[in-house]
Amino acid sequence: MRFQHDKKLLSTILVFTDLDGTLLDHDTYSLAPARELIDTLQECKIPLVANTSKTRAELLSFQKSIMLQAPFISENGAAIHLPKTQFPRQPQNSVESGEFWVKQFSQPRAHWISLLKQLAPELQNLTQPFSQMSVEQLCQETGLTFDNGLLAHQREYGEPLKWLGSEDEKHVFIDKITAQGGHVLQGGRFIHIGDQVNKGDSMIWLKDLYNQTSKQNHTTIALGDSHNDIDMLEAADVAVLVKSPVHQFPPLRRTTNIIKTQNKGPVGWVEGLLAGLDILNNQGVSHG
Missing domain, CATH: 3.30.980.20 (Putative mannosyl-3-phosphoglycerate phosphatase; domain 2)
Structure with a gap:
């Protein structure tokens, strides 16, 4: 798969995604239909940031299983884990934890x-x-x-x-x-x-860090399917709501740059992300 999008645009995109029911199938936890697109993101050096209720331990296993090297956000925005290889300088108010800097937003x-x-x-x-x-x-x-x-x-x-x-x-x-x-x-x-944390605030913090370290303004695409994704979806430049087999789309206040997929799980994830990239490439960003 190749992107037919503006190269400068691609260099400043950040993709934030929920996992269960969004990138991962609700029943099987498979992401197989999205594998090719994930590989393309990595080839284009577009960060794919898991932003999920999952634990650090789960996310380390997940990242290893698909050879994903990117920051990740655990437990609904409670902590951001930043690989030292990508962020050599320790961010302010973060702590050191093995191969990561960790920005914590929550009590234990x-x-x-x-x-x-x-x-x-x-x-x-x-x-x-x-x-x-x-x-x-x-x-x-x-x-x-x-x-x-x-x-x-x-x-x-x-x-x-x-x-x-x-x-x-x-x-x-x-x-x-x-x-x-x-x-x-x-x-x-x-x-x-x-704590009073959410996926949206953590996404904004990480976007700001990318802006500071690269001296470029980044654009965000967020993908989710549940109520705990609402803050992330509201704060992103493009919001992709992935159809769920078990509940309705979460309600959003925003009215622009919203995609609701026809397909569920990882098939819907591919559908929505490609549509989001097209929005940014063809229409520009009108939110955020």
Whole structure:
């Protein structure tokens, strides 16, 4: 696959993508239909930044599996992981962690587990936190293999929950968490309790870092399928909503440079990303 787009434009594009249900098939977790386009992005040196609820451990495994060398954003914007090979100078207010600089935006997971334990028992009984699931239970809920379930269990910041109550009870639960300084995000399978962070703010921070280090203004394409992608989709220059097999498109306030795919999962991801590149190439950017 070759891009028939302006080379200067391609050199300043950043692609941010959700994984489960977007780049990865909702049921099989396969990205096979997107493999060729991923390879083309890498050949063109267009960063493909995973921006997901997944853990650092999961993302390290994912990046290795497809030989992807790019920054990644874990746990719904809680932390940005920057390869030292690509960012030799340590960014301000980041910490060193092995081969990465890490910019953290959230308190640790233990804080949120403690907060959940302080809720009234009738509210606690409406949830099943990750921390109370065995790896086998987690695999049953998600369809992950045992090895991938182990990686998903290694959370550092927020705490995902399986919701067991009604929608009305969920509103009460969210109000209680919010009153304690927490933030609730609805993902594809779980709700996520954590700090007042989101995928959009982390995307903007990383875009600004690219602008500073390269002395060029970058343009963003974001791809997602769920409510926890809304902040990222609103903040991107082009928003690609990938059709889901299990829920409707997330609602957006913006009205320009929006693509809603006809296809689902990685097939829809390819459809949407190519359409997004065409928008930037042919029409310019009218958002952001």
